[in-house]
Amino acid sequence: MTTDTRPVYAALAPIILVVLAVDALLTLVLEVLYLPTYLGAVAFPISALVAGAVNVGLVYAAGTVSDRASLRLLPLLVWTLGFLICATSGPGGDVLLGSNWQTLLLLFCGLVPPMIYVART
Template identity: 40%
Template sequence: MTVRNWLTLAVLVVDAAVLAVVELLFLPLRFDGYVLPNALGGVPVPLSALVAALTTPWLVSVAGRLSPKLLVAAAPLLAWIVVVAIFGMFGPGGDMVLISDWRSLLLFACGALPSAIVLGRVLATTLTAPQ
């Protein structure tokens, strides 16, 4: 890999970590009158899960284009999982940022599962490609 590819991979990993923090902070978002209007009586809005489902697989696919190696292609996914786990359990000031309901599971499922599928596709195409 070239220096440019290493720098691109570093940006992808940092981007995955920042997105994980932002997704965790917006996880408790709901229509309750504080950030969103009180139009629906406090209905939760799983916007973080949607952002995770769109961005994390894209980061994995871009990393997979840099190098066919497993650790390079999986680096954004691994960074996202580690940040969600550590920052979610031991957040700022010792607070637990992961809330105890279905939105936390949805965030993890929407971030990790599509990314794992994309990672499998990246690895399968590199293994079956003619040498």
């Protein structure tokens, strides 16, 4: 006989979702910082692959405390907004994410795997 543990988390659900949203921003910062990684003379954006796995994990964790799709996608929404902020220029004209294939790969890997996971569950 299986039991549902979601009522136990009902009181902690808002706190857990906020922590997951903050975690999405923290992981985005690390992914953006490590995006221009090179192995010798070859670009090796390993953080784009990590982004997909981490975002699937964040969506899964949000799904353990909420059945609503909007709340399950909250970490992904925060990650996407953070990505868009990093892609725009700052006050001094600095841009963290350039217009190159690594940035497109980070966006693709950060959004597509979690969306496939949500669509299948």
